[in-house]
Amino acid sequence: MSIKERLSGNEAVAYAMKQINPDVVPVYPITPSTEIPQYFSSFVANGTVDTEFVPVESEHSAMSAAIGASAAGARVMSATSSQGLALMYEMLYIASGMRLPIVLTCVNRAISAPINIHNDHSDSMGARDCGFIQLYCETNQEAYDNIIMAVKIAELAKLPVMVCYDGFITSHSVENIELLEDEKVKAFVGEYTPEHYLLNPDEHVSMGPLDLQNYFFEHRKQLADAMTNAKEIIAKVSKEFGDISGRYYDAFESYKLDDAEYGLVVLNSTAGTAKTVVDKLRDKGIKVGLLKPRMFRPMPHKELAESLKHLEAVAVMDKADSVNAMSGPVYTELVTALHKHDVHIPVSNYIYGLGGRDVKATDIEKVFRDILAAKDNKENLNGTFYLGVRE
Amino acid sequence: MIEIRWHGRGGQGAKTASLLLADVAFNTGKYIQGFPEYGPERMGAPLTAYNRIDDEPIRIHSNIYEPNYVVVVDDTLVGPVDVCKGIDPNGAILINSSLEPSVIKEKLKDVNVKIYVIDASKIALETIGANFPNTALLAAIIKVTGLMSKEDLEKNMLDSFKHKFAKKPEVIEPNMEAVRRAYDEVKEV
Amino acid sequence: MVNDKMGASELPLAGIITESGNSEKFNTGEWRNKRPVHDKEKCKHCMMCILPCPDNATCHKDGVMTGIDYSKCKGCGICASVCPFKAIHMEDEGGND
Structure with missing residues (x-):
């Protein structure tokens, strides 16, 4: 007990x-x-x-x-x-x-x-x-x-x-x-x-x-x-x-991902908030899902690619910036994993929450709405965006 | 899910109060969250703490922007801080204050939610003998939210005080008196 | 004992050395540019050169100084410097002379 x-x-x-x-x-x-x-x-x-x-x-x-x-x-x-x-x-x-x-x-x-x-x-x-x-x-x-x-x-x-x-x-x-x-x-x-x-x-x-x-x-x-x-x-x-x-853990947690059309990848506590957003959008008939990596080292690259390959598009949220004029670290590695296993789907990157900037459910909903809206304009999908930052 | 936002000042125990509330709700079998928003940690600086209480596991991990209830530990925060920001129109605000109800009403004249007042500091001074308003505020917010009956609250608090004050049993009864008085004395203005 | 033909799967993890004091199995005397030369005529077997040698390259047996072990000697010259009888002197190592 x-x-x-x-x-x-x-x-x-x-x-x-x-x-x-x-x-x-x-x-x-x-x-x-x-x-x-x-x-x-x-x-x-x-x-x-x-x-x-x-x-x-x-x-x-x-x-x-x-x-x-x-x-x-x-x-x-x-x-x-x-x-x-x-x-x-x-x-x-x-x-x-x-x-x-x-x-x-x-x-x-x-x-x-x-x-x-x-x-x-x-x-x-x-x-x-x-x-x-x-x-x-x-x-x-x-x-x-x-x-x-x-x-x-x-x-x-x-x-x-x-x-x-x-x-x-x-x-x-x-x-x-x-x-x-x-x-x-x-x-x-x-x-x-x-x-x-x-x-x-x-x-x-x-x-x-x-x-x-x-x-x-x-x-x-x-x-x-x-x-x-x-x-x-x-x-x-x-x-x-x-x-x-009674608590079983895998390399990553998939949440409503199997039949999803659009997916989000995010680490740690934000994944909990994202689950509530997935539920909310699902209630409206929008097929979204979540993947929360537990293992980042070692990188479960093959399994990640396998779990994401059926999606129309994926957004990767990074709570760190690589300052490389390209993308955050989770994005870089995830895209590498997809490429390595011949999965070619649009993947966008959102740098978010730096220095403790609170991440609201509405912020995550915006990410989903962004990739949903870009359905017919896929060049917008491969960008790197700074979620909620004041330009 | 009930969402509660606490407004206090560094050193007044708003964080402790939110953790106490989480404790009490946990003891009744609820799923809970109790967490402070840490800012510059200075005595007297305005700070915020939060509670979520639900029958289901809680997954959301953001601050609370649309609380059902707001608790104000120090009435001087009303004005400098927009304590009612985002509050649920069907919710309520609870203020620890010794001010006349009419004065409080005037201060919150733009707010369209129920306003409750408790002089938790006075109760604390008269029962515990020191300005520790947490216990009284806790009892008051539990009454306002209807989270549990007076009997359940008393039983729950007694258990928790027996544990917390195992080495100082003489302070248990004064704290229980603060709980009972606050539960009875909190009133809508 | 490891050698540099062994692959990653054969070598002890992280370069750990599990045989204590295995340096006697290695020829570490390749780094010299000067070598000490022992003059048996001058040597009084006082043993002054034995303790200071960092590599135990000054050899003795039964109270007799027997010479230098060049497979260990790094050519530091301490033995030559401490010898009270100038029975050890340093010579250039190979190549130059």
């Missing part, structure tokens, strides 16, 4: 971390992820967990300490946002390159400048090529579930995992949630038994040695292969999680 509760996204993640009881949590607080270490440190102080909590002096140190602890053989978790993730950037590549299964919560927040504390995806999108698995969450429930799954995914894939959800919108909003019993989580994540680790008295290993022209490329190929193989691992762990929780 699950436990019905009401928690904010950050409370839910701190609670999941309590149930996981990781060995080491090195962390430096930054809005809007601050509550995670705040709540978790009280679990440490109360003796509810036996985690070594390391309050470091910067995010660079947080990830560095996480790498050291993980290499030593510990199960390690941390959390950050925005500039914090940016400051970790150098070490993110070390974590993935050393194949350390660190679980990092990224509470999505805009990257400065100008300075802003609110939600968009420019932090995690900026780190999309650092070799972390990236899972995106619509609700506090998905944040809780993905964090628990992330531990297992990371350890099986030997890759670090970043779980991303929207700052304030998800992190600070109290909503209904179903929690698993402590024993269930404990049994699900199990004991971490690394294959090689520095504190193993029976095996003396060196990690992170100099790796030059004749080996580096092969080690990067190993990383690429690990990311490809992670798809299957994520599917397997998600199935196991579904079996204990």
